[in-house]
Amino acid sequence: MASGAIFSSLRRRRSPTLEAFLAPVDLSDVALVQTLVTVVNELVCCFSKRSFFFQRKNTRSLVRKIEVFQVLLEYLNDSGSCSGSGFPPTALLCLKELYLLLYRSKILLDYCAQSSKLWLLLQNHSISGHFHDLNQEISTLLDVFPVKDVGLSKDVREQVELLLKQSRRAKLFIDMEDDALRIRFFSFLDEFENGRIPDSAELRSFYVDKLQVIDAASCRTEIEALEEQIVNHEGDIEPTISVLKGFVAMTRYCRFLIFGFEEDELDLENGSQKKNPKKGLITQEIADTFLTVPKDFCCPISLDLMRDPVIISTGQTYDRSSISRWMDEGHTTCPKTGQTLAHTRLVPNRALRNLIVQWCSAHGIPLDPPEVMDAMGEAFASACPTKAALEANRATANLLIQQLANGSQSGKTIAAREIRLLAKTGRENRAFLAEAGAIPYLRNLLASPSSVAQENSVTALLNLSIYDKNKSRIMDETGCLGSIVAVLRFGHTTEARENAAATLFSLSAVHDYKKIIADETGAVEALAGLLQDGTPRGKKDAVTALFNLSTHTENCVRMIEAGAVTALVEALGNEGVAEEAAGALALIVRQPFGAKAVVSQDEAVAGLIGMMRCGTPRGKENAVAALLELCRSGGSAATERVVKAPALAGLLQTLLFTGTKRARRKAASLARVFQRCENASLHFGGLGVGYAYASNSAQTRDSSFVSGDVSVPMSISVPVL
Numbered sequence: 141m142a143s144g145a146i147f148s149s150l151r152r153r154r155s156p157t158l159e160a161f162l163a164p165v166d167l168s169d170v171a172l173v174q175t176l177v178t179v180v181n182e183l184v185c186c187f188s189k190r191s192f193f194f195q196r197k198n199t200r201s202l203v204r205k206i207e208v209f210q211v212l213l214e215y216l217n218d219s220g221s222c223s224g225s226g227f228p229p230t231a232l233l234c235l236k237e238l239y240l241l242l243y244r245s246k247i248l249l250d251y252c253a254q255s256s257k258l259w260l261l262l263q264n265h266s267i268s269g270h271f272h273d274l275n276q277e278i279s280t281l282l283d284v285f286p287v288k289d290v291g292l293s294k295d296v297r298e299q300v301e302l303l304l305k306q307s308r309r310a311k312l313f314i315d316m317e318d319d320a321l322r323i324r325f326f327s328f329l330d331e332f333e334n335g336r337i338p339d340s341a342e343l344r345s346f347y348v349d350k351l352q353v354i355d356a357a358s359c360r361t362e363i364e365a366l367e368e369q370i371v372n373h374e375g376d377i378e379p380t381i382s383v384l385k386g387f388v389a390m391t392r393y394c395r396f397l398i399f400g401f402e403e404d405e406l407d408l409e410n411g412s413q414k415k416n417p418k419k420g421l422i423t424q425e426i427a428d429t430f431l432t433v434p435k436d437f438c439c440p441i442s443l444d445l446m447r448d449p450v451i452i453s454t455g456q457t458y459d460r461s462s463i464s465r466w467m468d469e470g471h472t473t474c475p476k477t478g479q480t481l482a483h484t485r486l487v488p489n490r491a492l493r494n495l496i497v498q499w500c501s502a503h504g505i506p507l508d509p510p511e512v513m514d515a516m517g518e519a520f521a522s523a524c525p526t527k528a529a530l531e532a533n534r535a536t537a538n539l540l541i542q543q544l545a546n547g548s549q550s551g552k553t554i555a556a557r558e559i560r561l562l563a564k565t566g567r568e569n570r571a572f573l574a575e576a577g578a579i580p581y582l583r584n585l586l587a588s589p590s591s592v593a594q595e596n597s598v599t600a601l602l603n604l605s606i607y608d609k610n611k612s613r614i615m616d617e618t619g620c621l622g623s624i625v626a627v628l629r630f631g632h633t634t635e636a637r638e639n640a641a642a643t644l645f646s647l648s649a650v651h652d653y654k655k656i657i658a659d660e661t662g663a664v665e666a667l668a669g670l671l672q673d674g675t676p677r678g679k680k681d682a683v684t685a686l687f688n689l690s691t692h693t694e695n696c697v698r699m700i701e702a703g704a705v706t707a708l709v710e711a712l713g714n715e716g717v718a719e720e721a722a723g724a725l726a727l728i729v730r731q732p733f734g735a736k737a738v739v740s741q742d743e744a745v746a747g748l749i750g751m752m753r754c755g756t757p758r759g760k761e762n763a764v765a766a767l768l769e770l771c772r773s774g775g776s777a778a779t780e781r782v783v784k785a786p787a788l789a790g791l792l793q794t795l796l797f798t799g800t801k802r803a804r805r806k807a808a809s810l811a812r813v814f815q816r817c818e819n820a821s822l823h824f825g826g827l828g829v830g831y832a833y834a835s836n837s838a839q840t841r842d843s844s845f846v847s848g849d850v851s852v853p854m855s856i857s858v859p860v861l
Contacts, residue, residue, distance in 0.1 A: 194260040198271040256365030272312040279307035332528040356399040389532035401551035450486040544581035556596040563603035570607035586623040591632035605646040629666040638678040645685035654692035664702035671707040683717040690724040712747030722762035735774030761803035
């Protein structure tokens with residue numbers, strides 16, 4: 141029986157019904173033969189005249205064998221041999237087995253006809269083995285088939301007997317010319333692995349002359365097909381995922397080396413990208429475009445999917461490699477809460493790790509087990525790209541940046557899009573793209589009249605900015621920040637404006653840049669406008685950026701003047717962004733002028749009360765924190781405004797028992813503030829039990845509101861796009 145790996149792979153792609161793989165056991169002899177005649181005729185009609193690029197001899201041999209079965213079945217159907225007393229039981233059993241054999245033949249022939257050339261080349265030995273397995277099944281079936289008992293004519297019987305002899309003698313056939321190409325393909329990868337770029341003439345000869353990959357579109361199809369195999373990779377199929385990624389990187393390099401920057405992928409008249417009718421599945425990084433990674437699975441430092449989540453002394457979770465680097469740089473505080481670390485021990489978060497593994501498995505995303513490499517906790521050597529993939533991507537990056545520097549407008553647009561995609565695939569790519577000089581050229585494209593060029597360039601900068609060292613490169617590039625803000629304010633497309641907002645959020649992760657970004661003309665105003673009038677995704681991008689900016693105390697006045705406070709108060713009524721908006725307000729009201737600006741908004745207190753009633757656990761925590769800080773910094777007028785809020789007493793009591801640990805502490809602190817207020821007993825007499833329960837852990841000023849630029853614990857991730 142042939143291995144199921146190839147067959148299951150094609151079934152995933154073609155999705156035939158289950159009945160297609162089951163013998164029709166309930167059919168009469170006549171109906172069974174008629175069904176087989178239909179099946180075999182379809183096979184012969186579909187494949188007898190089709191030419192196959194690879195596996196030519198094996199496919200022709202299998203089709204010829206199927207044609208003999210066609211002769212046999214048509215004779216049985218036309219002669220009436222299956223009527224009357226019916227077939228011998230052995231013949232009936234063989235015909236049912238033939239039904240399955242024909243469908244397996246169809247799957248394998250379909251696979252060879254539809255799969256990419258490069259994948260068929262890599263699977264040359266395996267697919268040849270599947271053809272041999274089918275041939276052995278044919279031999280076994282004909283050995284058992286009672287030729288003499290079914291009344292065949294002499295010429296039909298002779299054809300069947302000849303087929304049996306041929307099947308018995310047949311041996312595994314591997315086309316040596318095809319295999320020589322496969323070996324050559326691997327040799328190119330070996331050259332990249334050894335730090336050498338293969339000769340361009342030899343690469344052209346291989347792809348164009350040997351494989352007949354004749355243009356950019358066909359090369360792109362080959363890349364997508366290999367990427368699909370990475371996503372759908374079966375554990376027992378060679379080559380490994382890391383090797384496949386190397387072939388993808390090498391073929392992408394050849395796409396630009398050989399075919400340049402053709403305009404077939406862009407509609408230059410209206411400036412939009414053509415839709416690719418064949419959108420294949422792609423690697424983990426590119427799949428992030430179509431999959432939203434749960435934010436709790438992303439490391440708050442690197443913003444990438446956590447591979448080895450660990451818990452630090454404050455109870456926050458980070459990826460081991462990221463938090464280890466943070467500590468190694470001399471930091472002694474928690475990056476999210478700003479709290480001082482009691483110790484530097486890292487405790488594996490196995491529960492979260494298991495959830496991440498389950499999620500990755502459900503979405504076909506490879507996730508290798510953690511593997512601690514050194515004292516810094518560098519992990520996942522097996523998940524890292526191979527040297528061949530890195531060298532091929534580096535060579536591709538040089539071609540793309542050369543095009544950005546000297547190419548036509550359409551060529552620059554294509555190059556920006558490819559840099560955008562390449563910057564999605566890991567820290568190494570983001571590093572050498574910036575080192576090779578991509579940022580100045582992308583900055584220039586931000587002002588392009590082409591919406592496609594602008595959108596791709598700003599998104600490429602967003603993806604590059606996720607790598608920490610690139611943040612300084614972007615901020616230090618003259619005019620780059622201003623150009624990003626200009627896209628945020630006046631971008632040609634909604635996506636460009638949203639991605640500009642996300643870029644500002646990414647850059648503002650560095651404390652020293654928060655004030656610089658807020659002082660850039662129009663930046664905060666544009667973020668506030670996007671929060672008020674943007675799409676759901678745009679609002680999310682804007683509120684996360686505003687939250688980050690609000691963590692710098694010197695930005696408070698600027699945010700008030702720019703209308704950000706008004707936008708944040710309005711956002712309290714939007715479930716998608718309310719949590720972050722409340723967190724930002726909790727920071728702004730810590731300063732008296734900030735508290736005054738917030739309390740002057742008629743809906744501010746009511747909005748925070750509403751979040752305490754219906755928000756998420758983190759949203760409730762942020763809301764009660766904002767109310768607490770409003771009372772502390774806003775004076776008696778603000779406190780009275782909060783105290784008189786309807787239903788607050790009951791909500792506080794509920795939060796004291798059911799809220800998060802921090803929410804209970806903040807609620808207890810707020811109750812203490814109210815106790816010092818005139819008439820507190822009238823309004824909050826029912827808080828006694830809850831207050832006593834929570835007050836042991838309460839402090840005069842909430843411990844999570846400490847000095848530093850991050851005061852409200854948040855977990856916000858910027859996806860690569």
